[in-house]
Amino acid sequence: MSRxxxxxxxxxxxxxxxATAAARDEGLDIVDxxxxxxVHGLDRAMGLRPSRLPWVCxxxxxxxxxxxxxxxxxxxxxGWPINxxxxxxxxxxxxxxxxxxxxxxxxxxxxVVAFIWSAGLRPWHNRSRPALADLGVTDDRFxxxxxETGVAFDHARVRALLSRFRPASIEDRAEEEVA
Amino acid sequence: MRDAVADAAIAGGxxxxxxIAGNKSPADVTRDVCRALDxxxxxxxxxxxxxxxxxxxxxxxxxxxxxxxxxxxxGLNSTVGWAFDITNFVFWIGIGHAGTLISAILFLLRxxxxxxxxxxxxxxxxFAVMCAGLFPLIHMGRPWLAFWMLxxxxxxxxxxINFRSPLIWDFFxxxxxxxxxxxxxxxxxLPDLATIRDRMRASHETDRNARGTDAHDxxxxxxxxxxxxxxxxxxxxxxxxxxxxxxSLGWNGSYRTWHRYEVVYLLLAALATPxxxxxxxxxxxxxxxxxxxxxxxxxxxPYFVAGAIFSGMAMVLxxxxxxRKTMRIEDYITARHVDAMCRLVILTSGIVGLxxxxxxxxxxxxxxxxxxxxxxxxxxxxxxWGYWVMVGCNVLVPQLxxxxxxxRSFLMVFIISLFINVGMWFxxxxxxxxxxxxxxxxxxxxxYSPTSIEIATLIxxxxxxxxxxxxxxxxxxxxxxxxxxxxxxxxR
Numbered sequence: 001m002s003r004x005x006x007x008x009x010x011x012x013x014x015x016x017x018x019a020t021a022a023a024r025d026e027g028l029d030i031v032d033x034x035x036x037x038x039v040h041g042l043d044r045a046m047g048l049r050p051s052r053l054p055w056v057c058x059x060x061x062x063x064x065x066x067x068x069x070x071x072x073x074x075x076x077x078x079g080w081p082i083n084x085x086x087x088x089x090x091x092x093x094x095x096x097x098x099x100x101x102x103x104x105x106x107x108x109x110x111x112v113v114a115f116i117w118s119a120g121l122r123p124w125h126n127r128s129r130p131a132l133a134d135l136g137v138t139d140d141r142f143x144x145x146x147x148e149t150g151v152a153f154d155h156a157r158v159r160a161l162l163s164r165f166r167p168a169s170i171e172d173r174a175e176e177e178v179a
Numbered sequence: 180m181r182d183a184v185a186d187a188a189i190a191g192g193x194x195x196x197x198x199i200a201g202n203k204s205p206a207d208v209t210r211d212v213c214r215a216l217d218x219x220x221x222x223x224x225x226x227x228x229x230x231x232x233x234x235x236x237x238x239x240x241x242x243x244x245x246x247x248x249x250x251x252x253x254g255l256n257s258t259v260g261w262a263f264d265i266t267n268f269v270f271w272i273g274i275g276h277a278g279t280l281i282s283a284i285l286f287l288l289r290x291x292x293x294x295x296x297x298x299x300x301x302x303x304x305x306f307a308v309m310c311a312g313l314f315p316l317i318h319m320g321r322p323w324l325a326f327w328m329l330x331x332x333x334x335x336x337x338x339x340i341n342f343r344s345p346l347i348w349d350f351f352x353x354x355x356x357x358x359x360x361x362x363x364x365x366x367x368x369l370p371d372l373a374t375i376r377d378r379m380r381a382s383h384e385t386d387r388n389a390r391g392t393d394a395h396d397x398x399x400x401x402x403x404x405x406x407x408x409x410x411x412x413x414x415x416x417x418x419x420x421x422x423x424x425x426x427s428l429g430w431n432g433s434y435r436t437w438h439r440y441e442v443v444y445l446l447l448a449a450l451a452t453p454x455x456x457x458x459x460x461x462x463x464x465x466x467x468x469x470x471x472x473x474x475x476x477x478x479x480x481p482y483f484v485a486g487a488i489f490s491g492m493a494m495v496l497x498x499x500x501x502x503r504k505t506m507r508i509e510d511y512i513t514a515r516h517v518d519a520m521c522r523l524v525i526l527t528s529g530i531v532g533l534x535x536x537x538x539x540x541x542x543x544x545x546x547x548x549x550x551x552x553x554x555x556x557x558x559x560x561x562x563x564w565g566y567w568v569m570v571g572c573n574v575l576v577p578q579l580x581x582x583x584x585x586x587r588s589f590l591m592v593f594i595i596s597l598f599i600n601v602g603m604w605f606x607x608x609x610x611x612x613x614x615x616x617x618x619x620x621x622x623x624x625x626x627y628s629p630t631s632i633e634i635a636t637l638i639x640x641x642x643x644x645x646x647x648x649x650x651x652x653x654x655x656x657x658x659x660x661x662x663x664x665x666x667x668x669x670x671r
Contacts, residue, residue: 075339140205
């Protein structure tokens, strides 16, 4: 059986912020919040943990840098050493530019791939997931989706809570449409 | 008239509210920015596309002829072995740098005014780097062997590339720069692609409903011609919708995604900042690591980076002033944005001027006769006219920006930006050719002048740049809607 969610649609980001904070204080299950742009402070209001993507970036950057540095040592002094103008086999200063560039390349592209993968962004999800586009969340509206979870869930009380923050509308939907 | 609001803001304490003129709501932003994508392109746009397309075609013809015949079609000789081609390469790479400055460095410095120009400036970066990358490729003579620059196991040994060569550093720098710029641009574009997708879907449904009622209402409409056009239009828009469907990756405005998105954006900005500094530093090392007098100086990396940002800012001003008029986005690119960019131009112009003076002083103070004669030759030699064009356009003309009246006159700003574009092209030409033509051995001195093929290739690169930019204005939102909306929120 699919779960239902209550969605409060707001016109102002302050209303959304306050409604989200209030819902969290009430211990309600915040399925997700939708907004046309980044609303600062919403991560705290939702209680989101800091992202681990910086670690991905750091580790991939480190991998890129060490990988190409070792490769440069190997090609210039082991694979096929060639005397170029009497320069030493170990030309560390000359290896720095490529090392730096590979660090940035692997760190940057890797982070973006990790982001797309972890955020569940898939081009083929569009048809099966109509999102909340009809509510205008990619245009100028904000939506707070609260899941109907647990025996203590009181539909009327949640509606009353959302109504306190001047919502443009309050809707009921199946969870598949949201998450 | 609305610029008056921004003018007042310049005089006052620059409140955030003045960033965008006309007291816009987020829905207004969506409508204004998408208007250019919905409407039929103007005659001016077609004229621009025609001109730049012709220039591009000329370049294609010139390069094809050169590849079929060989690079003997250029005016190079054994003394001046590098000239037009590498000048254009350094020029275009430099243009690209302002885009990354705006998108990454100003993001880290929390300059909110960047939101109006960052999308277009990043697009400019991509197209400029594309133009730049073409030149080394053409210069190879056999561009189909370009993959030899990749360190891959091969049947020639394996014979590895020479990692000690600045030209290989360049290959790594340019390809990384292009990739990271493209990825950064696309990530910034994601929320806006979703906005367009949802707008299209909504209007598509309205269309379909409207047609549905027409079909039932036979008495009022029995016009096959009307039905056919409606079908063709919706066929085209359906394809467009499918493309946006895929490109927007199913973005739905979820804050869990936004939360990660912000981290990724910050990380990319933090990576792109040192990257952009490294790219032009490495380009400068193509020269600085050689022993040629006039090239062999330690000032080159900072001098090139400042010059790059200087020339790029001028190109951003040129493009933005045209775009704000033709795309009707005057409310988004206001006097305040132009003023901020003019200030950056005058800062970098000062750095470039200081570098010119430092070069002359260092040559004099070094006591090295080769170094001294290289600079005497630069200032009063056969290419002295080019040197003084460079000094005039890059150091003298931008001083006009000290006057607030000049910064507020868009026509003046536009003209000055064109002067800087010319001056910065000459800077690279003078550095490269005047240093090479008078080397250590007077017996091998020579002069250089470009052939028609080289000039046509340069014109072709401008054609490629402007063709790409015009197509970008037509199919991609020129202004980062999601970022502008976030800045509006602060004002209301």
